[in-house]
Amino acid sequence: MISLGINYTRMHDSSACIVRDGELLFAVAEERLSRVKHDARFPRNAIQACLDFARISAKQLDDICFGWPTAGPGFRHDLRCFAAGKMPVTSLNLITTTMHFLSMWHQGSGAKLFLQQFGNVKARMRFVDHHFAHAISAYAFSGFSDAAVVVMDGRGAWEATSIWHGHDGRLDPVFTIPFPDSVGFFYSEFTEYLGFQRNSDEWKVMGLAPFGQPGVDLRAFIDLKHQPYRVHSKRLFGSGSDPFSEMAARLGPSRVTESEITDRHKNIAYAVQDACEVAMMNVVRLAIEKTRSRNLCLAGGVALNSKANGKILASVLQGDIFVQPAASDDGVALGAALVPYLDRGGPLPNKPMRHAYFGPSFDDDAIASTLHTYKLRYSPLRDPAATAAELLSGGKIIGWYQGRMEFGPRALGGRSILADPRDQEMNNRVNNAVKFREWWRPFAPSLKKESARDFLESAADSPFMILTAQVRPEKRKVIPAVTHVDGSARPQTVEEKINPLYWRLIDKFGQRTGVPVILNTSFNLRGEAIVNTPTDAVRTFFSSGMDALIIGSFLVEK
């Protein structure tokens, strides 16, 4: 049985994946192929890449599963919200909602576009409830037989937060909070108020938060005494002409994009992050209480908040946690693709996800061909890991392009920029010379799984950089470039049997320096998607201050 999963709703992060007989073969976000960050268009390229990988045509698919219901339910929910006064009835809101509905309806919620692009198919088209798809994407890749499953995002068609009980290969709905009572909406509104881009730059608010002080009162916007939380969404929508009118009245004017970050902005970021953490912990406590499960699965865009996830693990949970690394909407393709297994009466497949290398790859022949095309001087390498370790220990910043691309927002040693974490200045060097990004955003460490405990206070298994942990106080000066201002880090623990090449790089760097830790950030420039092809890698390398590129078995230097 071959099933195609698709995320498409014209909002953000279109994606596709392909599953054969319960096994995820391939997954990619459209942005990596189209080079349009957070590409929300129909994922034509991603679907074709899935078919190519599986060496099949669309006619051979058994199921085509969208991670959203058809256009009607969401539209009806929004109309009810307008009628109930939960969303302000402004001409802009009405036009936006109606246009979105009409557009999706006209496209058959994606089905018509599929048929236009790929011809008639025998496959059954399915439209899966959005939070159900998120919930499956977490539970069915967790390896847990029994788990509380929590989904929190900006919005589904009607849901904002949902709790599920995963057991015996099935998922039972337990509790739902409808949109617009949404923690994701709360966070993204403040992201935009602080001068950043919603559904994209929430990381920046999370990174800025530790620079702030407590004291900003957000009770007008979110009530955390009301269990598990209540968002005063009408105030977040603002007035018709000014979406930030209520925020500005209470907290001062919104920040102009790219303008100076003041203490006021830092303190607001602190309060937003703190409120998000409390709300998430409240929801998780409720989920554990209602399901009586020890294990927790998380998905939905809010679950990308690695700081909150780390706190949940440290202070709420008795058992284990699995956070779907593609927690945002790109990941609903994974959950949707597994729905046919439930529909046919069987349990969901449940194979623990140990890595995220589900994207395209290019072999040495393809890489060499690209290097020839651009007439670049390069050297073949006998041991790319050893060369990388040598360059890194000499203070070089390198592009590291190996194997299959990661699915989800993080680079995990497939499409990474690497540097020496021991040098305090490295953070600034990578920021200024390579990433051109904001000074306050921390970089993350990759560690060998077996040495994580030497550097981190809570050395939980963390293969996806989605759980924050505290760096041991005595180690903070050892790896300053990957230790945030509050002593935290967002680690990737690397297992030898999962990614032997990357593990060996870290090991060899450790042998040279005594510190088996690497600074790892995604291989892209600010505002661009992570590189996919060798051409993307070469172009990004020469548009930045990187010193060397190790691409497959080749070294390119400047």
Ligand SMILES: [Fe+2]
């Ligand atoms: Fe979502």
